[in-house]
């Protein structure tokens with residue numbers, strides 16, 4: 001840890017959100033010598049998405065030795081891709097170990113952030129207030145559940161819940177369970193519960209390409225070796241990140257056609273080899289390019305959906321009735337429990353917090369068309385505020401932990417300029433943000449995300465909202481801020 005100077009101790013920070021990125025922010029701020037910071041967390045527990053998503057089968061399909069902080073390798077991961085509960089526990093343990101938990105204000109839902117007199121004035125729902133120099137927005141991307149707009153949804157007589165609000169008090173054994181959706185979440189749920197329920201009906205609007213993903217458990221000997229020799233974990237991590245970055249990540253942004261062909265071949269072979277019934281196989285065959293939507297990884301979905309008690313319904317949902325789901329053909333699928341695996345509102349970011357920047361301009365006004373951020377981190381007119389995993393960042397194709405880390409380091413360099421007295425405020429200029437956005441939109445035309453599918457990667461224009469270049473470019477561009485792109489005061 002850097003020794004704090006008086007100036008470092010004067011500067012204050014509010015971190016909004018106590019998930020992976022919020023915990024990381026607290027650790028990095030302290031490591032950089034800053035002591036005046038708090039995490040404002042609306043829930044009563046840390047963990048973000050891993051706290052909220054507790055559905056059966058939840059795991060991270062990014063291998064665990066690379067889905068963790070590089071400074072906190074974990075020898076105890078049970079599997080290559082650990083279950084969600086272990087990941088939640090990991091983040092909580094790291095927070096405790098680094099003294100983050102004591103810096104958290106729990107049950108504090110920030111409702112307003114206003115920039116006035118050179119500082120951010122923060123207010124919570126319950127009236128708590130704070131005034132800080134900097135705001136770190138670590139509010140997550142996949143946070144606000146998206147409920148489908150299907151007629152009659154409220155009329156369903158049995159338990160009905162979104163996957164991010166799983167009701168564990170509802171018994172599933174022997175029940176007729178319906179699940180709407182075929183995203184990464186639904187695929188994990190179906191893989192985990194089909195052998196437990198009486199009947200599983202999955203409502204598919206769009207078929208998915210699925211990458212086989214064996215998920216072996218680590219043996220006790222392997223874990224003992226990891227404990228003894230942390231370098232062994234680092235090697236695995238480096239290897240996994242290297243494969244990911246130079247294979248998958250470069251493929252989706254159009255820089256590695258060979259890797260994209262390999263993904264296509266693997267997903268196609270997975271379907272052909274593992275789904276026996278030709279009718280079901282055709283229902284499960286997507287009509288778009290692999291990796292256009294977020295690629296699904298699974299080692300148990302095809303097996304589950306082929307069980308005698310599972311049915312894949314491709315007929316469009318017409319409406320929901322008290323006793324089940326009626327599809328366009330007129331058939332009523334009678335159900336006891338209905339699960340909505342229908343994804344998230346991905347354009348919220350800091351919202352619904354009311355954020356007021358320079359000259360009374362609100363974030364709602366700045367984002368009247370759609371959310372955007374210069375280099376994914378700064379919004380013009382909202383000084384001294386950094387977005388982690390905010391708009392236009394590399395989501396979906398890179399490790400969000402690494403992304404948040406790079407964004408934070410970038411921000412800390414700007415904060416260091418404030419600390420050194422070079423300026424007190426910094427805000428990306430509108431020109432820089434517009435230039436970045438124009439280049440970004442142009443580059444999206446080379447990505448696989450525009451190859452002809454519907455996905456949460458696309459904005460209201462059908463343009464991918466994500467960073468459309470390589471991870472290396474992200475590292476390079478965010479390696480040191482270009483002060484020409486900032487208005488400072």
Ligand code: NAP
Pocket residue numbers: 059060061062142148149150180181182183184185186188203204205206294317341342343344396454455456
């Ligand atoms: P999602 O990928 O957005 O999928 C939502 C699903 O619901 C889609 O199949 C969608 O169909 C369907 N749907 C939505 N509205 C519908 C309607 N009105 N009628 C019928 N179907 C409807 O959501 P998700 O599965 O929760 O995943 C979101 C993201 O979370 C993933 O892409 C991934 O980034 C992340 N995630 C990661 C992991 C992991 O292991 N790392 C696990 C789970 C989730 P269409 O496809 O036709 O739109």
